[in-house]
Amino acid sequence: xxxxxxxxxxxxxxxxxxxxxxxxxxxxxxxxxxxxxxxxxxxxxxxxxxxxxxxxxxxxxxxxxxxxxxxxxxxxxxxxxxxxxxxxxxxxxxxxxxxxxxxxxxxxxxxxxxxxxxxxxxxxxxxxxxxxxxxxxxxxxxxxxxxxxxxxxxxxxxxxxxxxxxxxxxxxxxxxxxxxxxxxxxxxxxxxxxxxxxxxxxxxxxxxxxxxxxxxxxxxxxxxxxxxxxxxxxxxxxxxxxxxxxxxxxxxxxxxxxxxxxxxxxxxxxxxxxxxxxxxxxxxxxxxxxxxxxxxxxxxxxxxxx
Ligand SMILES: [Zn+2]
Ligand SMILES: [Zn+2]
Numbered sequence: 001x002x003x004x005x006x007x008x009x010x011x012x013x014x015x016x017x018x019x020x021x022x023x024x025x026x027x028x029x030x031x032x033x034x035x036x037x038x039x040x041x042x043x044x045x046x047x048x049x050x051x052x053x054x055x056x057x058x059x060x061x062x063x064x065x066x067x068x069x070x071x072x073x074x075x076x077x078x079x080x081x082x083x084x085x086x087x088x089x090x091x092x093x094x095x096x097x098x099x100x101x102x103x104x105x106x107x108x109x110x111x112x113x114x115x116x117x118x119x120x121x122x123x124x125x126x127x128x129x130x131x132x133x134x135x136x137x138x139x140x141x142x143x144x145x146x147x148x149x150x151x152x153x154x155x156x157x158x159x160x161x162x163x164x165x166x167x168x169x170x171x172x173x174x175x176x177x178x179x180x181x182x183x184x185x186x187x188x189x190x191x192x193x194x195x196x197x198x199x200x201x202x203x204x205x206x207x208x209x210x211x212x213x214x215x216x217x218x219x220x221x222x223x224x225x226x227x228x229x230x231x232x233x234x235x236x237x238x239x240x241x242x243x244x245x246x247x248x249x250x251x252x253x254x255x256x257x258x259x260x261x262x263x264x265x266x267x268x269x270x271x272x273x274x275x276x277x278x279x280x281x282x283x284x285x286x287x288x289x290x291x292x293x294x295x296x297x298x299x300x301x302x303x304x305x306x
Contacts, residue, residue, distance in 0.1 A: 002014075002037060002038065002039055002040060003037075003038050003040065003169040004034040004035070004036060004037045004038065004169075005034065005035045005036045005038070005162060005165045005166060005169070006018040006020065006021060006029070006033060006034070006035065007029065007033040007034060007035035007070065007125065008021060008026050008028045008029045008033055008126070009021055009024075009026060009161075010035070010122070010123070010158050010159075010161040010162040010165060011161065011165055012164075012165035012166070012168055012169050014169075018033075035066060035070060035122060035125070035162065036062060036063070036066045036122075036162075036166060037062075038062065038166065038169040038170060040169075040170075040171070041170060041171060043171070044170065044171025044172060044173075045170060045171065045172065047111035047112075047115075047172060047176060048109070048111060050111060052093070052110070052114070055111070055114050055115075056274065058118075058170075059089070059114075059118050059274060060271050060272060060273065060274055060275065061271055063118050063119070064082060064085070064086070064270075064271075064273045064274065065270045065271065066122075067081060067082040067085060067121070067122075068082055068270060068273075070122075070125055071125070072267065079261035079262070079267065080206070080261050081121055081124065082273065083206075083258065083260060083261060083266075084121065084200065084203045084206075085117070085118065085120075085121055086273055086274045086277050087203050087251075087254065087255060087258065087277065088117050088120075088199040088200050088202070088203050089114070089117050089118065089199070089274060090254070090274075090277060090278070090281070090291065090295055091198070091199040091202045091203065091247070091251060092113050092114070092117045092195050092196065092198075092199035093114075093294075093295050094247065094290065094291055094294040094295040095195050095198060095199065095233050095247070095294075096108055096110055096113055096195055097294045097295070097297045098234075098243060098247075098294045099191065099195070101294075101297070102240075102243070103234075103240070105191060107190065107191040107192075108191040108192050108195060109192055112179065112180050112183060112192045113192050113195050113196055115163060115166075115167065115180050116163060116180050116183040116184055116192070116196045117196055117199055117200075119159060119162055119163040119166060119184070120156075120159050120163075120184050120196065120200070121159065122158070122159050122162040123154070123155035123156060123157065123158030123159030123160070123161070123162060123184075124155045124159075125158075126155070126158065156184055156185055156186060157185060157186075159184045160181040160182065160183075160184040160185045161181070163177070163180050163181045163184055164177045164178060164180070164181035167180055167181075183196055184196075194232050194233075195233075197230070197232075198231055198232055198233045201227055201228075201230045201231045202227070202231060202233075202247070202248070202251045203251070203255065204226050204227065205223055205226060205227075205248070205251055205252045205255055206255045206259070207226055208222055208223065208226065208252055208255075208256075209252075209255050209256045209259045210259075213252075216245070216249050219248075219249055219252055220245055220248060220249065223248050223252060227248070231248070233247065243290065246289070246290040247290050247291075250287075250288045250289075250290050250291050251291075253287060253288060254277070254280065254281065254288060254291060257280050257284065258277050258280055278295075278296075281295060281296070282296075
């Protein structure tokens with residue numbers, strides 16, 4: 001059996017058409033616009049037992065090709081999205097491994113981080129009006145509460161819906177799927193949420209990809225206003241200052257080396273997109289020592305392009 005996720009409401013369906021779009025008449029689809037098609041597996045995966053290599057097969061085989069199909073076409077031409085997702089995945093793994101192995105933290109769940117990072121941008125498929133979204137928690141006449149501003153906007157809720165749908169389709173238990181989805185909603189707290197946010201904050205450094213910086217210090221100065229105080233990895237931890245700065249510098253360098261939105265080879269690559277970025281870290285491990293050490297630490301990282 002096969003299930004799919006609707007590209008306009010982000011709900012999962014195992015039927016030919018989307019029940020939610022059918023009932024609400026969304027006006028935006030033919031009720032079968034598929035964002036992701038997911039083959040049912042013989043056995044539901046145990047997320048905590050799944051290693052990074054197993055995860056990468058889903059990421060490379062299903063999730064990244066879906067980003068490519070929906071974001072990179074004649075209508076959208078959003079070539080950057082898939083690059084952001086791939087690099088954020090790499091940054092998230094390096095931070096996760098560092099926090100666990102060097103800082104001795106036990107709190108983060110590798111699987112929660114991986115799936116949330118992987119699925120966090122699908123909600124951007126639908127355009128949002130500019131500016132942050134404001135919702136009223138209680139819309140009744142007597143409402144006393146102030147409106148709540150959600151900085152990340154409606155797309156974060158849609159990404160959360162997509163993550164929930166995807167995990168349910170591959171057989172993950174409802175409470176676990178809901179937990180991963182919650183990580184993508186507004187301002188969650190805890191180690192998992194910090195790593196997910198930091199990974200995408202770090203990729204904002206793509207704004208510096210076309211500038212030359214004569215030294216690492218100059219690069220770090222240029223990076224500060226772009227990270228806007230939102231990059232929390234090892235912040236204020238004096239003994240880890242070098243590691244924090246190494247990651248920022250190397251992220252900038254990796255982004256520059258993989259500034260591939262116009263690269264034909266990259267645009268064409270379906271399966272094996274993350275492996276292509278891994279190859280850069282592998283080839284330039286002298287220039288990217290932090291990433292080489294902490295990203296590749298998990299020996300199961302390697303995705304073999306079949
Ligand atoms: Zn739908
Ligand atoms: Zn629809």
